[in-house]
Amino acid sequence: HADKLLALTESGFPYEVTGELGTVGPCTFGGRLTTAMTAHPKEDPVTGELLFFGYSAVAPHLTYHRLSAAGELVESRRIAVPAGTMMHDFAITENHVIWLDLPVVFDLRLAGGGMPMRWDDTYGARLGLMRRDGTGDVRWFDIDPCYIFHVANAHEDTTGRIVLEAVRYSRTAFDTMWQAMGGHVANPVADTGWVLGETQGGQVHRWLLDPATGTVSEQALDDRGVEMPTVNDNLTGRYSRYLYTVTEHAILKYDTVTGTATPYGTGHGTSPGEAVFVPAHDNGDDEDAGYLLSMVSHGTTHGSELLVLNAQDMTRTATVHMPHRVPAGVHGSWIPDPQR
Known part of the structure; x- marks a missing residue:
């Protein structure tokens, strides 16, 4: 967000990292952030604002935060919960x-x-x-x-x-x-x-x-x-209209209008990771014109692969075999490479 690449966990401050994943350090947005930051902020696709919150076992239990599109922390608000x-x-x-x-x-x-x-x-x-x-x-x-x-x-x-x-x-x-x-x-x-x-x-x-x-x-x-x-x-x-989930040995595409779910099976013994949607360059007005990226684990001995699916028909487009095993369950965002 705003040219910063942040690694998130809900128990503390976000950590800024470089494009090569080197650690820059904790990010408090100029000292304005005084709570933890959720691992699931939401970027408004129209305003460019990043909305997030922090929660805690001790008061304040819940605090709402809003970053401007430029990355300035412009609002922090305590929310009363029991x-x-x-x-x-x-x-x-x-x-x-x-x-x-x-x-x-x-x-x-x-x-x-x-x-x-x-x-x-x-x-x-x-x-x-x-x-x-x-x-x-x-x-x-x-x-x-x-x-x-x-x-x-x-x-x-x-x-x-x-x-x-x-x-x-x-x-x-x-x-x-x-x-x-x-x-x-x-x-x-x-x-x-x-x-x-x-x-x-x-x-x-x-x-x-x-x-x-x-x-x-x-x-x-x-x-x-x-x-x-x-x-x-x-x-x-x-x-x-469409949402994507993972289940045992499969990735599912839901059509919330027709009520149907289209699976792509990843095979027995596999653990498909979060399927992140990446729009195609020419997707136009088609919501599902693009690709799904999922890191699929094959257990502790058979490595991992990056699976690329066509999001419209749920067919495999490509598979990238990883040189090392990636732990099952890892999830986050795919960031465009600014050099390409």
């Missing part, structure tokens, strides 16, 4: 920010035994709708208890409702995944051994928030276990 929760992601629309205040809370008593977070049935679950222009308070919409690691996209429909699409975890699915990641589970309701598959993992869901009536509705778009949802980033916060 406690510190693991807010891994959020969503934006043209005029709003959507907060995910969900029941995975900090418990510092667990700090010596791994990740100090746990599911708390008493916390509740809600989505917060905040205007980006700074007017009004955050409006909260109570939803069924769940957890969301990653958002696909959000937009405002023609009736003024807010549409949010994300991967939703039930308590059972979260417990199983959290145990597999080494997290603490109090009174577990599921067995260990979580994998992405037909019945395990999170499912793509859609929430409709109606500011006029103060109501929210929810529906599942698919029952397959998936993760790492992505869209064409040029449509972040705007209507997008």
